[in-house]
Amino acid sequence: MQSQTAVRQVDRWIDAHKKDLVDLTCRLVSIDTTVPPGLNYPKISQVLARELKELGVTPTVSHIPEATIKKRVSPEVGLKGPRPNTYATLKGEGEGPKILLNGHVDVVPADPSGWTNDPFEPTIRNNQIYGRGAADMKGADACTIFSLKALVETGAKFSGVIIPTFTTDEEVGGYTGVNYLVDKHVITKDINYCISSDSGIEVLHVAALGDAEYVITVKGVAAHSGRGWTGVNAIEVAAGLIEKLKALGQEIGKRRSKIPSEPMYGTKKMRPGLYVNMIKGGLKGNIIPDTCEILVDRRFIPEEKAAIVEKEINTVVREFAKSSPAKVSMKKILGYDPMLTDPNHRLVKVVRKQARKVLGRDTPLAGSQGSTDMAVVTNLGIPVAVLGATRQDSNIHGIDEHVRINDLVSITKILTHSYLELLAFPAR
Ligand SMILES: [Zn+2]
Incomplete structure (x- = not known):
């Protein structure tokens, strides 16, 4: 005392x-x-x-x-x-x-x-x-x-x-x-x-919560818009990937921690999430864009481990890349446990x-x-x-x-x- x-x-x-x-x-x-x-x-x-x-x-x-x-x-x-x-x-x-x-x-x-x-x-x-x-x-x-x-x-x-x-x-x-x-x-x-x-x-x-941010880069092929079919439109490809990530985000959003959350945010227990929070792409209205970058923010609960979290996103990105005409790569840019x-x-x-x-x-x-x-x-x-x-x-x-x-x-x-x-x- x-x-x-x-x-x-x-x-x-x-x-x-x-x-x-x-x-x-x-x-x-x-x-x-x-x-x-x-x-x-x-x-x-x-x-x-x-x-x-x-x-x-x-x-x-x-x-x-x-x-x-x-x-x-x-x-x-x-x-x-x-x-x-x-x-x-x-x-x-x-x-x-x-x-x-x-x-x-x-x-x-x-x-x-x-x-x-x-x-x-x-x-x-x-x-x-x-x-x-x-x-x-x-x-x-x-x-x-x-x-x-x-x-x-x-x-x-x-x-x-x-x-x-x-x-x-x-x-x-x-x-x-x-x-x-x-x-x-x-x-x-x-x-x-x-x-x-x-x-x-x-x-x-x-x-x-833990936090991990990833930049995912979609690399297509630039072309004159008048002959758009000769290029690979990175923004349009990225849109498909965003849909997949959104689905993963919805799945993740159903999870709950054992630890109580702050009551004011409408969740009784800590809740993880995955969100696409930034997008960058395109050069000009008449060019098929060759690059599109998206930023994914993944918030995770103490019960989730950073390595598993990364693997989960990586799996979605790799699966998508397999059937994509564009090159897709992913890089972690910051992380907190x-x-x-x-x-x-x-x-x-x-x-x-x-x-x-x-x-x-x-x-x-x-x-x-x-x-x-x-x-x-x-x-x-x-x-x-x-x-x-x-x-x-x-x-x-x-x-x-x-x-x-x-x-x-x-x-x-x-x-x-x-x-x-x-x-x-x-x-x-
Ligand atoms: Zn602060």
């Missing part, structure tokens, strides 16, 4: 620093870190490193070598420029468990035309911060910083170690963020708990309990219908609990994305309370 005095002190500290928490969120949102390509990463890592320094620790900004990016990330993902990941180690008093904290610094693109204000000029209305990334997840990154400041500034004693990490490229999967820190042995098997705040405040995520933590793990119980105390309501356990880079962490055997500041109406990835200031305060408190219990001093 953590000391009640310490809890009261950190709460008072956090309430008194609400304005600074909002200010840091706004500063992070105002740095446009759109990926692809991954803009202004050095700038945001500088800000975060400076914040970590204020905790009295020496942060590390680790750059992934260009050659490693080339080797590990498909050019289709469109990454450009340096990819610094920022982290630090906070040591408590004496031996104790290790907690990893993770947040991502990148945001998805924003088309300013639909927005009330510029997406990268954060504005505050009705106690909410508007801006691209306010909810997903720069607000939560600020919470992480302030949850640690609350601990340090109030002099709360804790045992063990806390490792905050701020990583790149979560929104485009691939390798350059959390995955790289695993390979670099910054994130190691001996970490006992991981808390990610890349999610919402309504439920506590213990699982997430599903994430899964034992719902009975102590970490999950502690975070849920602390959330209930702060919010005055339960955060039911659920699997996310999204995908997360946290899967590489659970793959190491480290349990991950995911609770963040977004809500169903935050419109993440959409127009006028926003986060409630009160939720930022709550998440900051839940984080600090969880450290105080998990890293109770003296160690249990």
